[in-house]
Amino acid sequence: MHQAIETKKFGELSVSAETALTLYRDMLRARRFDERAVSLQRQGWMSSYPPFRGQEASQIGAAHAVESNDWLFPTYRSNALQLARGVPMSDILLFRLGYPEFASGHNLSHFPQAIPIATQLPHAVGTGMAMNYVNDDAAVCCYLGDGATSEGDFHEAMNMAGVFETPTVFFCENNGWAISLPRHRQTASKTIAQKADAYGFTGVQVDGNDPIAVMEVVSDALESARAGEPVIVESLTYRQGAHSTSDDPERYEQSQETLPEWRTKDPLHRFERYLRTHDVMDASDKERFESEIEAELEEAKSVAETQADVDPDDIFDNVYAERSPRQRQQQKQVERDYSTN
Ligand SMILES: Cc1ncc(C[n+]2csc(CCOP(=O)(O)OP(=O)(O)O)c2C)c(N)n1
Ligand SMILES: [Mg+2]
Structure with missing residues (x-):
């Protein structure tokens, strides 16, 4: 039943030093963005933010596998992926402030983040x-x-993809949690990858703390999808932080299943050690990246802060061609709420 599942683990450096360094830089950039976003939220700058700390290797590896004309369907936790794909930091900050997605006009075959x-x-x-x-x-x-x-x-979606042989890769980041529900309470399947068996295509597990392995596995999966065989990739990663800035994981952490040590280790530190051991990077590369990233963060924050105020009425746009009576009622309510604030 499980022969469709292949497993790839952290292995030899199989990409050029230049690609490896770019992967590292993108991971560091994503980590610093995430830290800054959490800090801005704590200062009251935005109302909530879903951190991805711990999932950088998984998302950056996947982002580097897609071609520029491939279509991406991200979620609220895919900010690292979006950054590596070229969405400006300021767009992501503005989205969290209530502006429409892609305020800069970024338009690279990229759907908005799905929150439902x-x-x-x-x-x-x-x-x-x-x-x-x-x-x-x-x-x-x-x-x-x-x-x-x-x-x-x-x-x-899995069923339709299998029957219609669509060029789809399902990239599932198994980070161990759905808010407070641990993975073993979510599904009785031994793995998420094996669910592909039921739909007639391939499922693969990959070490989601290894950006090179993720990049290779997702590239292979995309090649297969292009040839008419969808794939589900289960990236074994770990959410180090809270589900969102409104969440307190200390209240449920003890219900976690016991995960192997490699799974909960920090992917950024591990990759840095790996690249230094292979003489791909040194301290000066890191310093240079840190100062470039800091400047980019400052710039993004000031772009977001100087935008014109968002119009609350925007939330009623693009739902129906014409506003329904119920929407008009809600619109009046929003107007009243804003005029009293
Ligand atoms: C349809 C729907 N039901 C419930 C929710 C509330 N909700 C928000 S995040 C979440 C957990 C999702 O877990 P997972 O798919 O593992 O993604 P993760 O947050 O771990 O990245 C739930 C149930 C929602 N956003 N949409
Ligand atoms: Mg999860």
């Missing part, structure tokens, strides 16, 4: 069907968490 769990998956498969209809060789990579695999949307 798993709703992006049928959309991703539909986009894959569209690629087949128009004979476009772009593949579709959609991102989901372990918790999303309990949703009907996940199973419908």
